[in-house]
Amino acid sequence: MYTLQWKNPALDVNKGTPITVPVGAVVSNKAPIRFTGKGAANYGAIQQENLMRLTENFADSVSPNNPTVGLLWYDTTNGLLQLCTSTSPVVYKSLSGIQITNVGSPAPVNPVVGDMWFQRTGSSSGIFYVYTGVGRYPNTTSAIGGWSQMWPSPTLIAGREEYEAASALVNQLIGPTSAGGNAAIGKSITNLTNLAALDASMVTAFQARTPLDTNVLNPTNDSTTELLVDPNSNDWDTLLAAAKYAVARLEVPAGYENDISPVPFVADGRQAPASLLSLNSTDIRYPSLERRSGRQFGIITLSRLYSETMNILTSAIANRYSLQGINGATSSNPNFNASVTSAHHATFQGPIGGATTATLALRFTFASQAIRDSFLNSGGAIQIVMGLSNPTTTADTDMKALLDQRGVIRLTKDRGRIFANVLPYAMSAAPSATGLSAATVGGLNILSQTVNSSNYAISAAIPTATTMNIGIALTGSGAMNGTWSVSFDVIKDTETYLAPALTAVYGAPNSYATGDKVSGTASIVFLN
Numbered sequence: 001m002y003t004l005q006w007k008n009p010a011l012d013v014n015k016g017t018p019i020t021v022p023v024g025a026v027v028s029n030k031a032p033i034r035f036t037g038k039g040a041a042n043y044g045a046i047q048q049e050n051l052m053r054l055t056e057n058f059a060d061s062v063s064p065n066n067p068t069v070g071l072l073w074y075d076t077t078n079g080l081l082q083l084c085t086s087t088s089p090v091v092y093k094s095l096s097g098i099q100i101t102n103v104g105s106p107a108p109v110n111p112v113v114g115d116m117w118f119q120r121t122g123s124s125s126g127i128f129y130v131y132t133g134v135g136r137y138p139n140t141t142s143a144i145g146g147w148s149q150m151w152p153s154p155t156l157i158a159g160r161e162e163y164e165a166a167s168a169l170v171n172q173l174i175g176p177t178s179a180g181g182n183a184a185i186g187k188s189i190t191n192l193t194n195l196a197a198l199d200a201s202m203v204t205a206f207q208a209r210t211p212l213d214t215n216v217l218n219p220t221n222d223s224t225t226e227l228l229v230d231p232n233s234n235d236w237d238t239l240l241a242a243a244k245y246a247v248a249r250l251e252v253p254a255g256y257e258n259d260i261s262p263v264p265f266v267a268d269g270r271q272a273p274a275s276l277l278s279l280n281s282t283d284i285r286y287p288s289l290e291r292r293s294g295r296q297f298g299i300i301t302l303s304r305l306y307s308e309t310m311n312i313l314t315s316a317i318a319n320r321y322s323l324q325g326i327n328g329a330t331s332s333n334p335n336f337n338a339s340v341t342s343a344h345h346a347t348f349q350g351p352i353g354g355a356t357t358a359t360l361a362l363r364f365t366f367a368s369q370a371i372r373d374s375f376l377n378s379g380g381a382i383q384i385v386m387g388l389s390n391p392t393t394t395a396d397t398d399m400k401a402l403l404d405q406r407g408v409i410r411l412t413k414d415r416g417r418i419f420a421n422v423l424p425y426a427m428s429a430a431p432s433a434t435g436l437s438a439a440t441v442g443g444l445n446i447l448s449q450t451v452n453s454s455n456y457a458i459s460a461a462i463p464t465a466t467t468m469n470i471g472i473a474l475t476g477s478g479a480m481n482g483t484w485s486v487s488f489d490v491i492k493d494t495e496t497y498l499a500p501a502l503t504a505v506y507g508a509p510n511s512y513a514t515g516d517k518v519s520g521t522a523s524i525v526f527l528n
Contacts, residue, residue, distance in 0.1 A: 002037055012069040013088050032064035032071065057081065063092060078102075086110060098128075107138050107145055117147060127151070127269060134205050134216060136229055142197040144205060144229070152269030156230060157302040160195075162265065163231040166306075167192075167239060169313035173246035173320050177370060180320065182378035187497045187505045189245065191238045191275040198229040234273045236264030241276055241285035243313060248284045249493070250379065251322035252315065254332045259312050261305035262288035267296060321413040321435070323379035323493065328417075328425040339495040342383060345488040346512040350524040352480040356395070360486055360520035361459075361471040364509040369465040371507030376413040376436060378506035381491040382470055384409040384458070387421055388482045395454070395478035402451040409447065409458060410491065411470070413437045416447040416458065436460050436468065443471060453477035468509075469518060484524060488512075 001022050006015035019030045021037040026046060028034040033050040036043040058064040059074040063082070067073070071084040073092065078100055082092035091110050093099060099108040099117045108117050111131040120126045128151035129137060135148030158166075174189060175181035185192065203224050206216060217227050240261055247257040271277075271294075272287040279286045290297075297305070325336035336342075345364075352358045364382065366372035386407040388400040406428050408419035416432035419425040432447040439446070443461035459471040472486065492508040517526060 002035070004035060006068075014068065029066060031066050031068055032058055063090070107147060111146065121271070125269075133209065134202055134227075136198065136202075136232070139198055139201075141194055143201040144198055146205065149268060152267075154232070154266060154268040156266055157299055158236070158265035158306050159230050160228050162306065163195075163235065163239065166243070166310060166313065169310065169317065170239060170243050170246060172317050173250075173313070174242065177373035177377050180377060182320075182506060183370075183374045184246070184378075184505055185242070187499070187503075188495060189242045191273065192242060193231070193235045193238065195229055195231065195235065199225075199227065202229055203227050231266060233264040233266045233268050233270045236266055237272050237276060237287065237291070240264065240309070241287075243309065244284045247312060247316045249324055249337055250316055250319050251324050251326050251331060251333060252319055256312060256316070257284060259308050261302075261309045262290045263295070263297060263302075263305070264291070265302055265306055269294075321377065321379050322415075323381070323412075323491065326379065326381060326410060326412065326417065326491070327427060328419055330427045334424065336491075337493070340491065340493050342489045342491050343508075344528075345382075345490050345509070346516070347485070347487040347527045348517070348520075348524050349483060349485040349527050350521070351390075351483050352474075352476075352521070353523050354479045354481055355521070356476050356479055358474045358480070358484055358521045358524065359472065360524050361469055361518045362488060363516045363518045364468045364470065364490075365513070365516070366466045366468075366507060366509055372466060372468065372509075374507035375492065375509065378493050379412060380493070380506065380508065382411045382436070383489040383491055384411070384470070384472065385421065385487040385489070386456070386472070387485050388480075389485065391482045393479055393481055395476040395480045396482040398452040398454040398477045399474065399480055400482065402449065402454045402456065405451055406449045411436050411446070411458065411460070418447070418449060439468065443469065471519075486524070 001020060004019040004021065009015040019027060019035060021027050021035045023037050024039045025037040026034055026040050033053055034046050036046050057072045057074040059076055061077045063073050067084045067087055067090060069084055069087060073082045075082050080100065081095045083095055085091050085093050089109065097116060099115065101119050103120050103122060108115065113131055113133055115131040117129045118126050119129065127149060129135065129147035130150050131146055132148045133146045135146050136144050137147040137149060138145040172180050174184040177183050206227055207224060212219060217224065243260050244257045247260065272291050276285055276287050323336060323340055324333045325331065325340065328334065346362065348360055366375065386403045388396060388403050391397050391400050404421050406418045407421040408425055410417045412435050414435040414437060416435055417427055418429040420428040429449060434446045438444055439460035439462045441461065441463055443459045445457050445459045448455060448457040454477050455475045457473045461469040463469060474484065490509055493506045495505045496502045497505050
């Protein structure tokens, strides 16, 4: 029996044990070549074939079985001579000095600083990297990969500071309700890059270096937290798409969202992210033709586009609680978005009965405070439609004129809009400067109108974190005998997302329930 010793068993876990070859046997599962024992049949042919494999460096489209550290393999698919550097796991490095991977293949494993990698992204495209240990690629949602992009050379028109400024404005529109947003981020908008997580990963990678490389950062006691990842084109793609989504749903000039930049503010040769390219081409977030074709813009144009984008977002924030179409026929956007509906909530009616006043207060309940805040921050509105029929007195006639001219009210978080009671609704008075956000626990008048000495006043109260009361008080110029009718509708965005079941993105009040009429003239009763 032969006992074959490896040159340096410490180089490879598989070399820890010598290879034993029994008399007359052929061992073929310990290395890419076969070993023959004393007296093995046809041993000459086997030995000659072993020499052939060594001469051709195991040339094949697939790597040889049972490799050992130090093995050379000619990769015929890529035309590269590969060196086995590890068998646990099996790792080959190209002796051309550049690791080349096919489309969709993972990054090279066990890299060391200075390694180079060419990542094929198509038949005529690719990205070239060098391993620095603190480079971004390939990154997951929470960790960097250590490779820095070298080619195409990234051109940074707007970096991290500019990205954060734009992101802060988007956050005010569709971020958490605590920031005034409508909470769409994390629901219908789920592809924004978590740069904070990548920052933490890069800081960890940097701090693991011994000694710290002061060419990357010269830290004081706490300044490693200032080591930040710069945004790439895909980060800007998703942020700009979210910005378009946020602006397009608001009451701003028609087509306003199209002034948001169609291309990112980093040119790095990367294709638009799959999360956007997979959308329907009619979706406002779908990448522009300029982006899909990889069109390049100069710094002057991109600087202008950045300024325009920031101006659009700042302007949209002033209207963040106003859904597109909320101004009715008097707007450049006379119709609501397809996902917005006006849902009937409750109707009340009854004779005023000779009194000079009539009142009604209705409670709107929400499943939680977060849902109430989402409803208000998404531009949700309470619509009140009032009319007076069967007029018999002068005061009735005056009140009817008021309600005909200004009897439709839409209350949003920041203002109240008044419309004539005829379809299509057109605003008949200037909006109030206050809205439902002005409500207090005890109630506060937020809107009033007067015509021919007849008046109505609208009040709002928030007695609890999950309720909102709307009060109406009519005051006539004298005794009124007509029939007063009041209909309440809920204007809400019905967009849904998977979480994992189909769920509403934005909040809305619960359906009307007995007892939601909290006060009012006794003769005014619930109809439907």
